[in-house]
Amino acid sequence: MAQRIVIDPVTRIEGHAKITLHLNDAGDVVEARFHVTEFRGFERFCEGRPFREMPALTARICGICPVSHILASAKAGDALLAVEIPEAAVLLRRLMNLGQIIQSHALSFFHLSSPDLLLGYDAEPSRRNLLGLAAAHPDVARQGVRLRQLGQEIVETLGGRRIHPTWAVAGGVDEPLSAEGRDRLRAALPEGLQTIRHTLDWYKRALGTHQEEAQSFGNFPTLFLALVGPDGGLEHYDGRLRVVDAEGKVVADQLDPARYQDFIGEAVEPWSYLKFPYYKPLGYPGGIYRVGPLARLNVASHCGTPEADRELQEFRCLGRGAVLSSFHYHYARLIEILFALERAEQLLDDPRITSTEVMAHARRNRLEGVGVSEAPRGTLFHHYKVRPGGLLSRVNLVIATGQNNLAMNQAILQIARRFVLGERLTEGMLNRVEAGIRAFDPCLSCSTHAMGQMPLRVQLLGPDGMLRDQLVRD
C-alpha cells in the first residue's frame, strides 16, 4: 500500500524556530507557541552502536557543549561497566566541565546577549551583534573573548582539542593532566577572575535599567531542578537531584538521577520537535520546571567558594523565595563563571589531579546505565540500554533545552502580552521576544553560533486562525 510521509513543519535545520501568537476577538494575545522545527534523531540512529562509542558520537550533538554530552555519556558507560572510576579521573572530568561552563556562559553572555543589554532592545538589528558591541564597547567584547578563550584552553589542555574532544570514556579519561599543563592553566586563572569580577560589577550597576524586561521576561512561578552535592551545595558533575518551588521550599531532595523516569515525564506536542519534560507528581503541564544556571542557584543552599557565595547572597535578594525571572539567567551565568574559576583553582591545587591513574578497566557488567551531569544549560540525562554483547538497544536523552521548553513557551506568552499592542508587529517587539528566548540560552541558538541574530519567524494570528501579520528574520 502506498504510504504518504508528511514532514510538517519543514524548514531549515540548525537553530531555526517559529513563534505563533494567537489573538482573541478583542485583539489580545491568548496563546503563544515556540516551535522548534529541527529534527536530529540521535536517539534512534545511535541504537545498534557499541556503547563505548557513545561519548564520541553524542559529542556531535552540539558544537558548543560537546563536553556535556561526553561526560553524561561516559558516566552512563561507567554505570554499564559498574565501576568506580579513579579519583583523578573524577577531578579531571569536573575540571573539563567547568572549562566548558566558562566558555559556554561567556559565549551566551558576551557574544549573544550583551548586545541587547548594552546597545538596547530597540537598536538596529544590524548593530545588535558582536561587531556592533566591539564598536561601542570594545572592553566588554575583549572580556568575552578572553573568558571564552580561557574556558576553551581548559578543554583543549585536557582533551587535546577545543571541540569534540574524545577524552572522557567509560571507565575514566584517556589521558592524565601533565604538571606543565596544570601550571599553565593555573597561571591563566587570575586574569579570568579579575575579568569576571569586573563584569559582575558593571552588570549589577546596569541591572536597574532593565527592570521592565526583568519583570516580563519569563517572570512566573515554576519548580526548579538541579543536581546538588550531599550537603545541598552547587554541583555540576555528580550528586543527586533537588527540586524547589517558587517560594524556594524544597519539594524533593536527594533524588537518584538514575531513576529520573519516576519523577520526570516527557510529553510531546504536534507542533514542535522538542519534547516537553515535566515533573510527574504535578502532571502535565502543571509540572513545569526550569533547569540551568537560574535553577542551580535557586536549588543550591550554597556555592562552596568564597566569592561565589557572597554573590549568591546578593543574587537571592532579587526574589522572596526563588528568583523567578528568566531574565536573571544572565546574572546567574556570571556567578557561575566566577564559581567555575574559583573551583578550577581548587581542583588544580589538588595534588591528586596529576595522578596517572585515570582509568578503571572493566567489561560490561550491567544492561542499563544512566549518566547525569549539569550542562551549561541545565541537567542532562543519557540513558542507555544494551544487549549482552554491548550494542545499544535503546537510547534516551533528556536535554536541558527541552526541560525549559514549557517555561520558554510561557515566557513568550508573557512577553507578547506585555509588548504586543494591537495587530501590528514592530521590530522592537520582535527584538524583545528574541531576547526573552535567548535568556534561556537554548541550544538551537548557540549551536548555530548565531551572533546577534537567531533565525526567527513571528506570526500574528487572529481568532479565525488567519494570518494578520508576520515578521521574518533569517
Next chain:
Amino acid sequence: MECSGTSWSGTEPGVLVIAYGNPLREDDGVGWAVAAALEGCPGVEVQAVHQLLPELVEPLSRASSVVFVDARRDGTPGLVRREPVLVRDGAEAMTHALDPGRLLGLCRRLYGRAPEAVVVSVSGARFGFGHALSEPVRGAVPEAARCALRPVA
C-alpha cells in the same frame, strides 16, 4: 615537507597559520592536512579549526602576520592560490561564522591593529562525507604548506 624546531609560543610576534574547514567533508579538510605539515616549524603557530570564531582575534592581535588556509570550490582541483586579505569592517550580514576579512576587522576594533594577512587556498574536487582528500588535493598539500611559509609582505 618536514619542519623541526619549536613553534611560536605566542609571547613574541610570529606567524600565525589558521587552517579551517571540516575534515569530515573530504577536500574541505585540506587546511587540516596543511596544518599538520606545518606543525613544528620554527616561528610559526598553527591552529586548525572548523570555522573562524571571534576568540581567534586574541592570538591574531599578537601575530606579526597571519596565513589563512582554506579549501575552495572553484578552479582546477589541486590548484594552490595565495591572495592578500583585506580588512573588512561593519556588522552587516553576520551569519554562521566570520570570514578572514571580518575577523581582521574585529581584531582591529578590539586590539587597535590587524596583522598583514594572506589566504592560501586549494581548489577541491570532492566535498562529500569522508576523511580522505582527493588525489589532486592530497598532492597539493606540500605546495600549499610551502606557500604558507613564504613571508607575508
